[in-house]
Amino acid sequence: MLKCRTVWRKLAPLAKSSSTLCRQNVRRAGLNNGRTPVCVPAAHMSSGPVGGGGDNLKYALLVGAVSVGGLVYAVVTMKSDQKRYEQRIEELSTRPQKTSTKPTAAQIQSEPPAVPEDQPAAAPSIEEPSSPAEVEAPKEETAPETTTPPVADSTPVSLKLPAHAPYLLIGGGTASFAAARSIRARDPGAKVLIVTDEPDLPYMRPPLSKELWFSDDPAVTDTLRFKQWNGKERSIYFQPPSFYIRPEDLDGAENGGVAVLNNRKVVYMDVRGNKVKLDDDTEISYDKCLIATGGIPRNLQLIERAGEEVMKRTTLFRKIEDFKSLDKVSRNVKSVTIIGGGFLGSELACALGRRSTESGLEVIQMFPEKGNMGKVLPEYLSNWTTEKVKKEGVKVLTEALVKSVTCKDDQLEIKLKDGRVVTTDHIVAAVGLEPNVDLAKSAGLEVDSDFGGYRVNAELQARSNIWVAGDAACFYDIRLGRRRVEHHDHAVVSGRLAGENMTGASKPYWHQSMFWSDLGPDVGYEAIGIVDSSLPTVGVFAKATAKDTPKAATEMSGTGIRSESETEDTAVSPVASDTPSPAAENKDDFGKGVIFYLRDKVVVGIILWNVFNRMPIARKIIKDGEEHADLNEVAKLFNIHED
Amino acid sequence: MSLSGVFCSYRQEGKDKIIFVTKEDHEASSNAELVEEDPNDPYEEQGLILPGGDINWNCPCLGGMASGPCGTEFKDAFSCFHYSKEEIKGSDFMEQFTAMQQCLQLYPELYPQEDEASPKQSSKDSAAEGPSAANSNPAPEQDSDTSNPNTESSPGS
Numbered sequence: 001m002l003k004c005r006t007v008w009r010k011l012a013p014l015a016k017s018s019s020t021l022c023r024q025n026v027r028r029a030g031l032n033n034g035r036t037p038v039c040v041p042a043a044h045m046s047s048g049p050v051g052g053g054g055d056n057l058k059y060a061l062l063v064g065a066v067s068v069g070g071l072v073y074a075v076v077t078m079k080s081d082q083k084r085y086e087q088r089i090e091e092l093s094t095r096p097q098k099t100s101t102k103p104t105a106a107q108i109q110s111e112p113p114a115v116p117e118d119q120p121a122a123a124p125s126i127e128e129p130s131s132p133a134e135v136e137a138p139k140e141e142t143a144p145e146t147t148t149p150p151v152a153d154s155t156p157v158s159l160k161l162p163a164h165a166p167y168l169l170i171g172g173g174t175a176s177f178a179a180a181r182s183i184r185a186r187d188p189g190a191k192v193l194i195v196t197d198e199p200d201l202p203y204m205r206p207p208l209s210k211e212l213w214f215s216d217d218p219a220v221t222d223t224l225r226f227k228q229w230n231g232k233e234r235s236i237y238f239q240p241p242s243f244y245i246r247p248e249d250l251d252g253a254e255n256g257g258v259a260v261l262n263n264r265k266v267v268y269m270d271v272r273g274n275k276v277k278l279d280d281d282t283e284i285s286y287d288k289c290l291i292a293t294g295g296i297p298r299n300l301q302l303i304e305r306a307g308e309e310v311m312k313r314t315t316l317f318r319k320i321e322d323f324k325s326l327d328k329v330s331r332n333v334k335s336v337t338i339i340g341g342g343f344l345g346s347e348l349a350c351a352l353g354r355r356s357t358e359s360g361l362e363v364i365q366m367f368p369e370k371g372n373m374g375k376v377l378p379e380y381l382s383n384w385t386t387e388k389v390k391k392e393g394v395k396v397l398t399e400a401l402v403k404s405v406t407c408k409d410d411q412l413e414i415k416l417k418d419g420r421v422v423t424t425d426h427i428v429a430a431v432g433l434e435p436n437v438d439l440a441k442s443a444g445l446e447v448d449s450d451f452g453g454y455r456v457n458a459e460l461q462a463r464s465n466i467w468v469a470g471d472a473a474c475f476y477d478i479r480l481g482r483r484r485v486e487h488h489d490h491a492v493v494s495g496r497l498a499g500e501n502m503t504g505a506s507k508p509y510w511h512q513s514m515f516w517s518d519l520g521p522d523v524g525y526e527a528i529g530i531v532d533s534s535l536p537t538v539g540v541f542a543k544a545t546a547k548d549t550p551k552a553a554t555e556m557s558g559t560g561i562r563s564e565s566e567t568e569d570t571a572v573s574p575v576a577s578d579t580p581s582p583a584a585e586n587k588d589d590f591g592k593g594v595i596f597y598l599r600d601k602v603v604v605g606i607i608l609w610n611v612f613n614r615m616p617i618a619r620k621i622i623k624d625g626e627e628h629a630d631l632n633e634v635a636k637l638f639n640i641h642e643d
Numbered sequence: 644m645s646l647s648g649v650f651c652s653y654r655q656e657g658k659d660k661i662i663f664v665t666k667e668d669h670e671a672s673s674n675a676e677l678v679e680e681d682p683n684d685p686y687e688e689q690g691l692i693l694p695g696g697d698i699n700w701n702c703p704c705l706g707g708m709a710s711g712p713c714g715t716e717f718k719d720a721f722s723c724f725h726y727s728k729e730e731i732k733g734s735d736f737m738e739q740f741t742a743m744q745q746c747l748q749l750y751p752e753l754y755p756q757e758d759e760a761s762p763k764q765s766s767k768d769s770a771a772e773g774p775s776a777a778n779s780n781p782a783p784e785q786d787s788d789t790s791n792p793n794t795e796s797s798p799g800s
Contacts, residue, residue, distance in 0.1 A: 240753060242753055243711055255715040379659065496701070511687070535658075539659065543652070543668075588663075633673045635662075635664070
């Protein structure tokens with residue numbers, strides 16, 4: 001049966017063209033003989049008046065030659081197909097011993113180049129054993145005469161990648177995992193396929209720039225385990241491998257499951273056909289799809305153009321492999337420079353700065369702003385924070401704009417625009433994230449020009465059956481307006497929401513996500529909403545009394561950093577409660593408090609500065625969106641003087 | 644330029660206002676008005692039990708119990724327990740519970756053996772506490788729930 005079909009398919013176009021030729025001849029013969037032209041279906045070739053009977057012979061010979069040629073071709077191709085088929089069957093039967101799915105998938109799914117262009121769909125779709133659980137076979141436009149019914153084959157279904165995933169999640173990070181979990185909770189027996197170009201199972205990012213650096217375990221780069229604020233240890237991976245099922249087992253899994261396909265990139269998205277194509281040409285169709293592709297770290301253009309020697313001494317930090325590599329580098333060089341003064345740059349600077357006390361490593365941090373977190377914290381607080389970062393052993397260069405980077409004598413020379421020169425061994429560039437919108441073009445999805453990322457609505461939907469969550473989603477926040485958020489909790493919240501909506505919830509983004517950061521023993525904060533230093537702010541701080549010390553706040557908050565901290569903060573002046581006004585800024589102790597960010601007199605963002613477990617109140621205030629006449633009254637709700 | 648009052652001090656730095664307050668300043672209760680909460684707001688995060696009485700399988704308090712490889716068994720067991728009308732609640736669901744136990748035993752990495760009894764225990768507790776139990780009883784598995792920063796790596800949130 002198989003063979004006949006193959007043969008027919010191969011012969012069909014040839015048969016068509018040769019039959020056309022035959023019909024041509026009849027018509028010409030008809031004209032020549034003066035008979036009424038035979039009414040034939042529209043000929044594909046136009047013909048002009050022909051010569052005499054001698055030409056008939058030529059045509060007969062031509063037709064004969066074509067038929068014979070076609071037959072020969074068909075036989076040859078069939079034979080090679082058979083050979084290929086047999087090879088595949090043989091290879092499939094040896095597959096149970098293989099652990100890696102990568103080569104096998106490539107061999108089954110990729111179209112053999114030998115097959116001519118007008119037959120590509122036919123051959124693979126016949127030869128590949130379709131799983132009985134398959135609902136929609138991939139629709140091939142190039143082979144309209146085939147309906148590709150699932151072909152029963154001797155190859156066990158479990159050895160093949162699914163050609164269809166009811167829930168397809170592109171990207172294997174935090175948002176994707178949160179969505180997978182949400183889907184599985186809400187849709188009994190759901191089959192979820194995560195496709196990621198990373199080699200790792202889904203993991204959380206924050207410890208890569210914080211807790212993992214403070215671990216006492218020398219094997220931490222292998223175990224990737226850290227101590228949480230409550231003292232319990234855990235892995236950065238959301239779940240151990242036993243939580244997941246293999247992609248090959250997804251179709252047959254009675255109760256469904258979450259499968260992760262690693263080291264595969266989705267390169268093309270066909271929205272109309274509800275399917276995607278991977279970098280190995282595998283096609284997977286879906287019912288619902290989530291795009292959670294995150295982003296890639298930005299680099300300074302002048303570093304990219306500075307050449308190989310500079311690039312290989314530069315780290316762009318985002319993934320597990322970057323953590324491992326920076327850890328190694330930091331143990332082997334004398335000086336490392338971090339370019340960037342935001343969350344990542346400052347956290348890494350503090351983490352490395354702490355190491356510098358043991359190893360003598362020189363840690364430099366440089367950025368264009370006037371102080372650490374200059375785009376987030378109001379100026380007075382940013383300056384205060386910078387002093388704290390310096391206490392962590394970091395040489396901070398503010399208002400630093402890099403002009404050039406060159407490699408000299410195995411070291412890097414960074415020249416700043418104001419003339420300062422910094423010599424260092426290694427650079428970490430923490431200058432932002434470029435959201436990954438590679439699929440926008442093929443999918444025809446809108447990209448936001450203000451914030452970057454895929455533009456989605458308040459329910460995180462881009463198109464029917466397509467949602468976007470996490471760093472790559474530019475969404476409409478009902479309370480705060482259109483935005484794109486690059487924080488961990490947002491990835492969790494948006495991933496969860498996307499998963500809910502993929503299973504029919506139709507809920508908008510409503511539960512406001514939060515974020516946090518730690519910079520040394522004296523600076524830890526949680527924040528929510530829009531926290532932009534260009535907005536007017538009102539900060540309410542607990543006045544230092546004899547009872548309050550940052551050390552007390554430190555111990556109560558209980559992070560790994562703080563509990564291990566031994567430094568006493570010297571800026572506290574407990575006696576100074578009635579010091580008159582012109583106290584110099586650095587004598588102010590911004591030990592703990594709450595800062596409100598205002599837009600048109602409405603609180604749109606809140607930072608809880610060294611005060612913890614009050615996030616629900618902050619969330620409530622943002623949600624209400626009310627104008628409050630006296631923010632000191634609002635600040636009372638936080639009980640900042642309590643622990 | 645700042646004004647020192649008897650208790651709190653206040654100053655303005657450009658667009659940013661800074662207020663220092665002592666404990667006494669904040670002793671009087673706040674007169675800030677907050678909007679009344681709607682307990683049935685469909686947009687809000689739900690607790691373990693939904694307004695209609697059904698179980699919210701996506702509740703962060705359940706951890707990954709409902710989504711993991713034993714998710715189906717867990718849901719069956721817990722549903723039976725939840726809807727049980729027996730006087731001793733759950734006395735009629737031994738079959739489902741056993742099935743769940745058997746499944747949990749297959750994944751010791753995910754469901755550590757010593758906590759075998761706990762999924763039932765914590766679910767019972769959560770159910771008893773009602774809708775407000777959203778984040779109070781995280782399931783005792785290896786993985787902490789991802790949407791509650793408390794059980795993740797975040798410091799003291």
